[in-house]
Amino acid sequence: MPAPTTFVIAGGGLAAAKAAEALREEGFDGTIVLVGREPHLPYERPPLSKGYLQGGDERQKIFVHDAGWYREHAVDVRTGVTVTAVDPAAHQVTLSGGERLRYDKLLLATGATPRRLTVPGHDRGHVLYLRTVDDSDRLRATLSTARRIAVVGAGWIGLETAAAARAAGVAVTVIEQERQPLLGALGPEIGAVFAGLHREHGVDLRLGARLAEVTEEGVRLADGSHIDADAVVAGIGAVPDTDLAAAAGLTVDNGVKTTADLRTSDPDIFAAGDVANAYHPRLGGHVRVEHWANALNQPAVAARAMLGKEAAYEELPYFYTDQYDLGMEYLGHVPPGTAHDVVVRGDVRERAFLAFWLRDDRVIAAMNVNIWDQGDQLKALVLAGSPVERAALADPSVALERLVPSGA
Numbered sequence: 344m345p346a347p348t349t350f351v352i353a354g355g356g357l358a359a360a361k362a363a364e365a366l367r368e369e370g371f372d373g374t375i376v377l378v379g380r381e382p383h384l385p386y387e388r389p390p391l392s393k394g395y396l397q398g399g400d401e402r403q404k405i406f407v408h409d410a411g412w413y414r415e416h417a418v419d420v421r422t423g424v425t426v427t428a429v430d431p432a433a434h435q436v437t438l439s440g441g442e443r444l445r446y447d448k449l450l451l452a453t454g455a456t457p458r459r460l461t462v463p464g465h466d467r468g469h470v471l472y473l474r475t476v477d478d479s480d481r482l483r484a485t486l487s488t489a490r491r492i493a494v495v496g497a498g499w500i501g502l503e504t505a506a507a508a509r510a511a512g513v514a515v516t517v518i519e520q521e522r523q524p525l526l527g528a529l530g531p532e533i534g535a536v537f538a539g540l541h542r543e544h545g546v547d548l549r550l551g552a553r554l555a556e557v558t559e560e561g562v563r564l565a566d567g568s569h570i571d572a573d574a575v576v577a578g579i580g581a582v583p584d585t586d587l588a589a590a591a592g593l594t595v596d597n598g599v600k601t602t603a604d605l606r607t608s609d610p611d612i613f614a615a616g617d618v619a620n621a622y623h624p625r626l627g628g629h630v631r632v633e634h635w636a637n638a639l640n641q642p643a644v645a646a647r648a649m650l651g652k653e654a655a656y657e658e659l660p661y662f663y664t665d666q667y668d669l670g671m672e673y674l675g676h677v678p679p680g681t682a683h684d685v686v687v688r689g690d691v692r693e694r695a696f697l698a699f700w701l702r703d704d705r706v707i708a709a710m711n712v713n714i715w716d717q718g719d720q721l722k723a724l725v726l727a728g729s730p731v732e733r734a735a736l737a738d739p740s741v742a743l744e745r746l747v748p749s750g751a
């Protein structure tokens with residue numbers, strides 16, 4: 344009897360679980376082996392810096408599926424196991440226990456890992472990172488006893504951590520080297536909104552500040568000042584986990600490079616989620632994002648392609664955050680370093696507004712802050728990609744529908 348067709352999924356996060364699910368939904372009845380380094384079934388990370396960190400969300404709610412689901416769908420889940428090597432020529436992966444597994448198709452869903460501090464004192468025990476549920480448990484325990492913490496980096500993880508710490512009554516200093524929080528993601532105008540939000544909630548936000556050292560009692564900045572802290576949380580970005588791919592000789596450039604159907608430079612190896620730098624036909628270039636929605640939706644495309652069906656990932660990048668009483672969604676893509684303008688509609692001071700990123704008078708990204716009934720219109724505007732009048736865009740009395748050309 345010929346050996347059953349075997350698909351191996353390297354990685355144990357949201358993208359991995361969704362790939363197993365999509366393969367079964369597409370009717371694949373061969374063997375699926377999902378290999379994840381963490382000792383847990385695949386789970387979702389957004390609650391780890393929000394509800395779960397603050398003690399609101401129950402632990403079982405973060406898992407993508409329970410153990411029964413994997414059994415019922417005949418998915419062989421190996422938790423606490425690392426894929427240590429891929430041999431594309433032999434169609435084999437090596438696992439941390441030494442076992443070698445043959446695959447017909449392989450999906451890399453290895454995600455990303457936090458960028459580490461490198462300043463003197465970076466390895467002190469009170470330096471924490473936030474990526475895994477174990478990290479979140481550790482941080483939650485710290486917040487229950489700490490009087491003050493320092494957060495390095497005013498990106499999404501740093502700011503959500505600051506909000507959780509303030510909710511726990513912990514004093515927070517955020518250290519950010521740029522002139523505004525979230526500068527790279529949202530630009531100075533909208534970054535300033537987040538600066539105001541955190542300052543209003545009592546965060547000591549140090550902008551344009553460089554970390555020089557982690558000390559026994561906190562952190563020292565490049566200007567010589569010292570900030571006392573019982574713990575230091577580093578939220579300075581993440582790097583795609585490309586070691587396996589690179590060692591296997593796949594094309595790696597800001598993640599594992601793939602075509603629109605998420606196929607890597609090897610025809611039998613695919614990539615999805617945070618690790619994939621995928622060609623995006625709608626955006627006309629390669630895009631790698633570290634977004635929950637991407638890890639949720641890309642695997643269905645990878646699964647189809649692994650089964651030899653036609654597929655292309657064309658969803659617009661989508662991201663959300665919750666901080667204090669501010670909830671926001673962001674849809675679209677502003678390539679880093681490209682010229683653009685921002686138009687705002689609504690009340691920025693009240694933190695209920697829409698923002699539009701424009702290039703050549705076309706909306707390339709849109710964001711809603713504490714406004715929840717215009718998602719479809721915002722998406723239509725970004726998808727239409729046709730010129731819009733700025734004054735009309737900024738004017739709340741002009742319905743957004745009127746700005747979308749009919750038929751778009």
Ligand SMILES: Cc1cc2nc3c(=O)[nH]c(=O)nc-3n(C[C@H](O)[C@H](O)[C@H](O)COP(=O)(O)OP(=O)(O)OC[C@H]3O[C@@H](n4cnc5c(N)ncnc54)[C@H](O)[C@@H]3O)c2cc1C
Pocket residue numbers: 353354355356357358359378379380381387388389390391392424425426427452453454455456473474475500584587615616617618632633634635636638661662663664665
């Ligand atoms: C704290 C936090 C909050 C977030 N909040 C939001 C949010 O509000 N909104 C939003 O849009 N996005 C958010 N994100 C981003 C979102 O969670 C990620 O985009 C998503 O988790 C990516 O999923 P993934 O499966 O591609 O990778 P990951 O979640 O990184 O999973 C990859 C898994 O594979 C494992 N692995 C790696 N290498 C190997 C190997 N060689 N062998 C076996 N296993 C391996 C890793 O240990 C990891 O468990 C947040 C992320 C974090 C960390």
